[in-house]
Amino acid sequence: MTARVERSAHRSRASRLLPLVVGAGLVVTLAACASAGPAPDGAPARSGSTPVVLPDAQTEPLLAEVPERTLAAAPLERLAEGLVPPTNRWFSGLVLNEDPMPVFPQPLSFRLDAAGFTFGAPTVVAQPGLIAGAMTEHIVVENGSDRSEVTRYDEVSVTTTQFDADDAPVARVTIARGSPVVSYVAEAAHSLTVSEPLEAASGAGEGIHLATVGGLDYALIAPEATVSADGLTVELPAGATANWLAVPADGDLAELAPLAASPLDHVEVEYAAADESVSTGIRYVTEDGSPTLVGTLPHHGEQTASPVGSYTTVYGPMALAASGGVDATTPTVAPAASLDLSALDDAERAELAEQLELDAGSLGTLPADTYFGGKALARIATLITLAGQLGEEGIEQSLRTRLAEELRTWFDPAGCEQREERCFLYDPVMRGMVGLAPSFGSEEFNDHHFHYGNFLYAAAIAVEGDAALLEELSPMATLLAADVASFGGERFADWRAFDPYSGHSWASGYSPFGDGNNQESSSEAIAAHQGVALWASASGDEALAEQATWMLSLESLSARTYWTNVDTTAEPFAAYDRSVVGIVWDGKRDYATWFSPEPAAILGIQLIPMRPGTGASLGSDPDRVLENIAEATESGPAPQFADYLLMYQSLAGPEQAELALEAARDLPMSSIDDGNTRTYMLAWIMSQD
Known part of the structure; x- marks a missing residue:
């Protein structure tokens, strides 16, 4: 606050x-998106879902009786027309301020920059009264863009589209809670300039390059890209993908890279509440429908998928698995009106x-x-x-x-x-x-x-x-x-x-x-x-x-x-x-x-x-x-x-x-x-x- x-x-x-x-067997599936109806120009189409709770049809007649006034509007220049301003979200600072603020999708930190973006996996340190994992500028990516705009979001993931000086889309960049991947899709042919030299990752497969910063490896998974001899420039044709993966120290890149190759499209949430427990399912949907890499935190409990790596976050250890998402069961806390x-x-x-x-x-x-x-x-x-x-x-x-x-x-x-x-x-x-x-x-x-x-x-x-x-x-x-x-x-x-x-x-x-x-x-x-x-x-x-x-x-x-x-x-x-x-x-x-x-x-x-x-x-x-x-x-x-x-x-x-x-x-x-x-x-x- x-x-x-x-x-x-x-x-x-x-x-x-x-x-x-509380329906013991009822599961509500939410293809979570920012607004109903068609997406703004240049934005991915909304995955769609039937309104679940207090929809517009119920609230609009009531709002007709209420005066309207804006007391303190946020800057909305980086929000695509038609999207509901995402207040109180983990990524609100990316959107609702004059300058983009760092955000922390976990295990990554991420910030939009003037000509691209910066990201890195924070090094978590503790001292009396403080556990910190500050914004880490390990990889700086410039793509010639002139501005960025949030064109799609749900409660777990957010997509920004980056535009050139002529306002033509250059690329889509998607980050998500629990994902060690920065998904990147070229909307037009262009080149990337990176802050750290990339080298071909031996034994990891074609189109995979590594940059090592601060003792951490970052993999660029871009099978259609051409990387310059000095490793600082990446040429991408239109439609190509160039996903970045923060490689866990205890992970095998050859195993992880294929799971980070398909860009994330969106995330869906489902839940059910019963007398003894509530269940939560978070589904990470990639563009080709393949499984991806998903990290879980202490409150998620044990997952069925076997870990393929781990990170340290300010929340505690994060276990990484090859899966479609998170499945968690939590003891029910029933609301009560009286002692x-x-x-x-x-x-x-x-x-x-x-x-x-x-x-x-x-x-x-x-x-x-x-x-x-x-x-x-x-x-x-x-x-x-x-x-x-x-x-x-x-x-x-x-x-x-x-x-x-x-x-x-x-x-x-x-x-x-x-x-x-x-x-x-x-x-x-x-x-x-x-x-x-x-x-x-x-x-x-x-x-x-x-x-x-x-x-x-x-x-x-x-x-x-x-x-x-x-x-x-x-x-x-x-x-x-x-x-x-x-x-x-x-x-x-x-x-x-x-x-x-x-x-x-x-x-x-x-x-x-x-x-x-x-x-x-x-x-x-x-x-x-x-x-x-x-x-x-x-x-x-x-x-x-x-x-x-x-x-x-x-x-x-x-x-x-x-x-x-x-x-x-x-x-x-x-x-x-x-x-x-x-x-x-x-x-x-x-x-x-x-x-x-x-x-x-x-x-x-x-x-x-x-x-x-x-x-x-x-x-x-x-x-x-x-x-x-x-x-x-x-x-x-x-x-x-x-x-x-x-x-x-x-x-x-x-x-x-x-x-x-x-x-x-x-x-x-x-x-x-x-x-x-x-x-x-x-x-x-x-x-x-």
Whole structure:
């Protein structure tokens, strides 16, 4: 995300919600592309798929009632006409900035240059508090082009077309997550100038040349090319391919080269969600339909194809295989609207009821921006579910009335015609909903999933048992869900922030950074998918519910793998010397936050808002929970997120839950986050005991 300046301390009755439908055998296949309909001139044709979730036919009538305005458009000169601007993607920095920023398809780093492109496999190094694999300029390729334009993309791969001074296409270049290949197709006869001399690769086959830089081999697989005697110029006829492969140190080039020969055309994603697990299939489709080389990361688990090499990435070791893609099975994390209070005794329930009355009576005026305003609405929603569970009907009804009033204001489709806060408008240039007042760069599409997940969670609770309110709130809630989770239309970016290969979301809209895109709060991303799933259940949208459950499950696994349960046992990661990561970038993993250097903040931002049902995502290993807390409080009591740290502590077993409960009862009100309440904190801890 864009830097959060002076960010403050962060932040039921589910049984009456419509049942969340998760089809045990349903598989949704997505030939993922940027927009429906014909491709722009010069672009590869879209592979095509039926719209799956919240398509244009559903959202366009709703958008007709919403004012349009663009607050902060990105430069779109490098995006082909007709394509939806790809905000919040791993490659957004390539497209949505004045100058192209480096991107990290993994295991490669890549950057567009004035007359071509640069790429290389980063050398990953670790030091206290930092794992880094910066942009590496090993191979510089110039092809006489004058400009580059993104002409096709999906959630895993992106194609740029490079044009000469007469605006004629020179070549197509495709990169993809998990691919060690830079695919290159000549649109016209031309020559390449390369920064490192190429030599024929002995024994690897015809048309294969090698350049060695920094101890790494890069193979050019170009059977129709002519390479000059000095190895610095490559002549290509029209239609020829010239793919580059970063050769793994433990790989056999003769075996790998044929698998890197066919250019990548596009990548498709399929998923299924069942009670016990969700499955993800990522299919890499080459131009001739042959298998290719695909790398997998730790969260993907074991693959059926045998490894043919490996790389080190900032995410950890990457296993390379000759296959058609990635197949991963992930434990299902089911969305929940309420805590399980069934084991509480009468004294605990009475204690909660007494605290509930205090918290319900001290809500005050709610913030007017989309981040803190959304948190405040979600805070009321948690109190509503607790009031219902505790039998406090009067408090529940009072809170429901307040929440409905607040949501009616925010969800008024024409609200932004009358005011500059507590409303949403549609940005027709960047293709998405923008709330007023914006916060943390949300006008640039930063953090939309964090913000809108809160609104959708609150709306799902608010409409429980109230058909009239459901009808009233549905138009705007549907649009907010579409902004972060739709697939298959042109009015919104597909899966706004979610990266199916990485298994997590990206928070920066335009990604104006040299280290790629990033995400700080893995837990707020988890809460976002939960909010979408609960709204899908409340509104009866089975396709959205299936997709949101899949995303929630993957995001939960990635949060443990790359943020809270970091594995530093293998080299070179041992020097990192920390148990959690504060910000995951594509080019580094950093023990930091955007808003505070305090260890408690670095852990706390991975915990908030600790919604119902997310305990297993955070605390499957009690020893690791205690290790993380010890690190967070190594300098003394937590100055920030003390409430969430106590809730987290309760996941380490009954004895720790009792200690946390005692401390929570005495915690000063000033130490309770503005998205939390003492009632919810106590109820969370009691439900873990």
